[in-house]
Amino acid sequence: MRSRNGNRSISLSICSIIFFSSLALNAGEYLISYRYVVKDAILYNESLSVAKAMKRCDGIPQAAIELETNSSSDLKKIITENSDEFIDYIHKLGMHVKHSDITMNAQYKSTTILTLKTTCFKVDFNDNFARIIPLK
Amino acid sequence: MKRVISSSIFVALITTIITGCSMFAKESSSKDLAEPIPVEREQLTEKETSAPKISNEENCGVQATGPSGEPLLTKECKLVITVLGQGVAPVNTVSPAQAYGLAKRAAIADGYRLIAEKVKGVRVEGNDLIKNMMVKQSTIRTCVDAVIKNANVTETTFKDGLCEVEMEIVVSHSQFAQ
Structure with a gap:
């Protein structure tokens, strides 16, 4: 009896180790930045940069977002497929607004730059969803 | 004769x-x-709609107001700032959907700028060059620098290439307590 129970606990622990290690393998930390420029009320330039972090990030996890992966593990592709949802979410995190305008001899010119400064995100890839958690 | x-x-x-x-x-x-009367009226109505509105949050008991009648931020009452951002679609777009998307983004940026102007303030710099008692050059520069968090888009309209986005932000006393 004892040996049977002992075997069970060992197998259970092995299974749990495999499960958690597989989860850990599918998780990653990414650095994301976003910036767009509006000149005279017209969108001029927009850029979203995604890169895998080369060292561990520190920070407190913030509100997460879940995006559909369609069995892909490429974060850039996932974000591009769900760009509207992700950009709306990014705006909520806090955007740096820099605006300047000039009126010279009654002629008006304006430039507005919205930036999400490079932020570390922890990403967990599941079967159908990627859970993206910002660390701040 | x-x-x-x-x-x-x-x-x-x-x-x-x-x-x-x-x-x-x-x-x-x-x-x-x-002739000039309807033009002036139109301009007035336009100004009234695009100007930022400040109001107290619902279920707020005591409402303090400033000398101009605008509600003030107190410990008890949160402020709701509503703005109307405007953006224009570029000329060289491939489809109406792309025009809408680009105009909306520009409108959101304008909305963020208006919120920043209201919450943080604007730096204004004016320069007039006068030579021989005549204005040679007149320049006014303004700039805004702020970080805006948790602003919400409440309404979006797109008509004749112009996108208007109504945005609001709730400002609480604790955010400025530091």
Whole structure:
């Protein structure tokens, strides 16, 4: 009896180790930045940069977002497929607004730059969803 | 006889010219008075809608107001700032959907700028160059620098290439307590 129970606990622990290690393998930390420029009320330039972090990030996890992966593990592709949802979410995190305008001899010119400064995100890839958690 | 006829014709001509001029003058003066009024009204209504609105959050008991009548931020009451951002679609777009997307993003940026202006403030710098008692160059520069978090888009309209986005942000006293 004892040996049977002992075997069970060992197998259970092995299974749990495999499960958690597989989860850990599918998780990653990414650095994301976003910036767009509006000149005279017209969108001029927009850029979203995604890169895998080369060292561990520190920070407190913030509100997460879940995006559909369609069995892909490429974060850039996932974000591009769900760009509207992700950009709306990014705006909520806090955007740096820099605006300047000039009126010279009654002629008006304006430039507005919205930036999400490079932020570390922890990403967990599941079967159908990627859970993206910002660390701040 | 000829002189009499010619003089009467001359008088008649002068009277017709004078009456014609007076009628024209009346018409032009009435037009001058009538035309500018609707333009001014339109401008007023436009200004009223695009200006940021500040109101207290619902279920707020005591509402403190400033000297201009605008509600003030207190410990008890949160402020709701509502702005109307405007953006224009670029000329060289591939599809109406792309035009809408780009105009909306520009409108959101404008909305963020308006919120930042209201919450953080604007730095204004003016420069006038006067030479020989004449204004040679007049320059006004303004700039805004802020971080905006948790602003919400409440309404979006897109008409004739212009996108208007209504945005609001709730400002609480604790955010400024530091």
